[in-house]
Amino acid sequence: MTATAVPATGTGRRRSGRSGRPVEAGKAFNRLAATCLTLFALIWLVPFLWALITSLRPDNEISAHPMRPWSNNWNLDAYRSAWESSPIGWWYVNSFIISTLAVVFTVVVCSMAAFALVHLGFRGKSAVFALILAGLMLPTEALVLPQFMEFRALHLLGTYWAIVLPAVALPVAVFVFHAFIKGIPVALIEAARLDGASWWRVYSVVVMPLCRPAISAVAILTFITSWNAFLWPLLVLTHVKTQTIPVGLSGLIGGAAIQYAETMASSVLGILPLLAVFLLLQRQIAQGVANTGIK
Amino acid sequence: MTTSALAAPATGARTELRATGGRAPKGENRAGWLFATPFLVLYVLFLIGPVLIGVAISLFNTTTVTSGVGSWVGLSNYADVLSSGDFWASMWHSVLFTLLTTPLLVLLPLLFAILASRIVRNQWFYRLAFFAPYVVPSSAVCLIFAFMYTPQTGLITNVFGWFGLTAPNFLGSTSGAWFAVVLLTLWWTFGFNFILYTAAIQDISEEVYEAASIDGAGPWQQISSITVPLLRPTMSLVLILQVLASLKVFDQIYILLAGGPNYSTRPVIEYIYDTGFTSYRGGYAAAATMVYFVILVAVSVGWILVRNQRAAAARRESTR
Numbered sequence: 001m002t003a004t005a006v007p008a009t010g011t012g013r014r015r016s017g018r019s020g021r022p023v024e025a026g027k028a029f030n031r032l033a034a035t036c037l038t039l040f041a042l043i044w045l046v047p048f049l050w051a052l053i054t055s056l057r058p059d060n061e062i063s064a065h066p067m068r069p070w071s072n073n074w075n076l077d078a079y080r081s082a083w084e085s086s087p088i089g090w091w092y093v094n095s096f097i098i099s100t101l102a103v104v105f106t107v108v109v110c111s112m113a114a115f116a117l118v119h120l121g122f123r124g125k126s127a128v129f130a131l132i133l134a135g136l137m138l139p140t141e142a143l144v145l146p147q148f149m150e151f152r153a154l155h156l157l158g159t160y161w162a163i164v165l166p167a168v169a170l171p172v173a174v175f176v177f178h179a180f181i182k183g184i185p186v187a188l189i190e191a192a193r194l195d196g197a198s199w200w201r202v203y204s205v206v207v208m209p210l211c212r213p214a215i216s217a218v219a220i221l222t223f224i225t226s227w228n229a230f231l232w233p234l235l236v237l238t239h240v241k242t243q244t245i246p247v248g249l250s251g252l253i254g255g256a257a258i259q260y261a262e263t264m265a266s267s268v269l270g271i272l273p274l275l276a277v278f279l280l281l282q283r284q285i286a287q288g289v290a291n292t293g294i295k
Numbered sequence: 296m297t298t299s300a301l302a303a304p305a306t307g308a309r310t311e312l313r314a315t316g317g318r319a320p321k322g323e324n325r326a327g328w329l330f331a332t333p334f335l336v337l338y339v340l341f342l343i344g345p346v347l348i349g350v351a352i353s354l355f356n357t358t359t360v361t362s363g364v365g366s367w368v369g370l371s372n373y374a375d376v377l378s379s380g381d382f383w384a385s386m387w388h389s390v391l392f393t394l395l396t397t398p399l400l401v402l403l404p405l406l407f408a409i410l411a412s413r414i415v416r417n418q419w420f421y422r423l424a425f426f427a428p429y430v431v432p433s434s435a436v437c438l439i440f441a442f443m444y445t446p447q448t449g450l451i452t453n454v455f456g457w458f459g460l461t462a463p464n465f466l467g468s469t470s471g472a473w474f475a476v477v478l479l480t481l482w483w484t485f486g487f488n489f490i491l492y493t494a495a496i497q498d499i500s501e502e503v504y505e506a507a508s509i510d511g512a513g514p515w516q517q518i519s520s521i522t523v524p525l526l527r528p529t530m531s532l533v534l535i536l537q538v539l540a541s542l543k544v545f546d547q548i549y550i551l552l553a554g555g556p557n558y559s560t561r562p563v564i565e566y567i568y569d570t571g572f573t574s575y576r577g578g579y580a581a582a583a584t585m586v587y588f589v590i591l592v593a594v595s596v597g598w599i600l601v602r603n604q605r606a607a608a609a610r611r612e613s614t615r
Contacts, residue, residue: 029514033410041424066448113334122327146349169338250434267435290494
């Protein structure tokens with residue numbers, strides 16, 4: 001059920017107008033459902049709004065009237081001091097470089113493996129397939145300690161590579177590409193081979209351009225997961241300036257009960273980049289999650 | 296990152312064997328290995344590697360401060376782990392977290408996805424509200440919730456007051472801490488399961504509902520006799536994904552509570568982190584890692600076995 005449905009796109013609104021003859025009871029039920037749902041959706045937005053409002057109010061006003069959702073003195077001071085007191089700029093840069101590298105390598109490496117599994121008969125293929133399948137059940141985040149020992153032995157601790165390399169061989173990404181590449185007509189590939197194209201050319205010029213939906217699904221989800229990764233970067237990136245957004249922000253937790261506005265400003269800054277990506281690519285992200293079940 | 300497409304296996308493997316039946320031409324064999332090599336190298340080095348290293352150092356009294364493995368101690372690390380009260384306490388905290396979050400995160404998103412499917416307009420709004428928290432880093436979530444949990448002045452503390460209730464001491468008492476972490480987790484990860492259900496509901500054919508409504512089935516009947524039964528496989532998938540994710544809890548509890556108060560919420564991963572990186576007992580922590588690893592793999596394998604058995608039983612049923 002998982003990696004198979006990728007090619008299907010635009011499931012967005014198949015369901016308009018449920019029944020031909022809407023029954024009165026059905027209408028009332030739907031109205032009740034809409035009310036309930038809207039209420040809960042609004043509640044779900046409260047933490048975002050509360051953080052935003054708090055970040056724009058002066059601290060003394062927050063402690064004097066903690067529950068007041070407006071201010072007589074809206075200002076951006078908290079953002080300035082948040083930016084100055086911690087190297088958020090560096091965290092952005094580190095997170096961005098790490099996530100981008102992870103995306104590029106994951107897409108290339110996993111799509112190549114999937115291409116080989118679909119179109120190239122090689123000895124030991126079923127063993128390779130079984131190995132990747134077994135990898136789906138490997139709880140990698142449970143293994144941070146031995147992983148740490150390994151990277152120390154390789155002298156890679158504290159580098160971007162320590163974060164990027166373990167993220168690249170992603171079994172679920174192989175299956176997403178595998179399902180998609182299987183849907184590409186074999187005739188296209190045979191025609192290219194008859195024209196004398198090498199396997200590399202077939203992969204890079206024929207197959208990959210047709211894989212765009214699978215590429216975007218894998219890319220988006222790899223980006224989100226590696227941007228939000230916490231435990232492994234926490235262990236590996238020990239210098240404040242080399243940290244990523246989630247690791248850096250976690251160090252500010254003590255301030256949540258003292259420097260309200262500044263702490264909330266920092267979290268708003270930490271949320272912004274991915275929230276922007278999310279707002280732009282809402283449908284693709286939801287689609288990608290539904291199809292891959294990456295958690 | 297958890298890869299959790301546990302459902303993919305069965306269908307994929309069978310079609311694969313067919314393709315490998317014939318002998319591959321020589322060039323194809325070489326090309327195949329060249330294409331698969333980058334993946335396999337990284338996979339063996341960084342996914343299989345840590346498992347083997349974990350097994351190896353769990354048999355030595357390795358410390359995390361110096362390099363080198365230390366001296367051979369056999370299985371004594373395992374004996375220590377299995378008889379350690381702290382290990383089992385932290386194991387219980389992870390299980391308790393799973394017991395507290397799983398029912399909520401399997402059933403509530405189902406309910407809301409069903410409600411959302413009955414509404415034509417504003418789908419994007421529900422998706423935005425419920426799913427946006429999923430893309431927020433755990434530490435930002437914790438900062439915001441820590442602020443809302445502040446005694447006296449915090450938003451959530453005050454909401455309790457509106458209903459005439461006294462808020463628990465969210466970050467200072469054990470029961471309050473569990474409440475705080477579960478509520479935060481519900482807010483943060485609700486959208487993920489919501490999206491899985493929504494996608495599954497959209498795959499149910501429109502005609503089934505039309506037939507039902509012509510037969511005079513009301514909305515409640517449609518939900519209970521069409522939607523819910525057809526969503527069983529999705530529920531089972533969401534359940535296992537949720538159990539595995541909850542058993543691996545670390546971020547929220549570590550950032551918000553540091554496993555406190557007084558280690559009373561510390562999950563296994565944090566226990567491993569503490570023994571391995573704070574007390575530097577590498578060999579011991581590796582043994583704890585392997586015990587935990589085996590438990591997680593056993594849960595996944597158990598789920599797959601049950602699922603295959605069910606599927607086989609269903610097939611027998613239908614051919615009869």
